[in-house]
């Protein structure tokens with residue numbers, strides 16, 4: 037789904053950016069332009085970014101908890 041209409045950015049784009057290390061709205065703005073024009077997308081983009089980062093942490097925790 038489109039999150040940022042001004043820059044044509046989807047939730048998938050935001051999740052991909054998070055997987056590639058994007059950890060803040062500032063970085064997201066620099067990489068994809070999210071939130072840098074009208075700003076209406078910022079709240080939803082922030083939520084998707086947080087959700088993606090949380091999923092990364094859970095996956096890492098699972099990995100670290102599994103026996104080698």
Ligand code: FES
Nearest residue numbers: 040041042074077
């Ligand atoms: S909708 Fe993202 S900056 Fe306008």
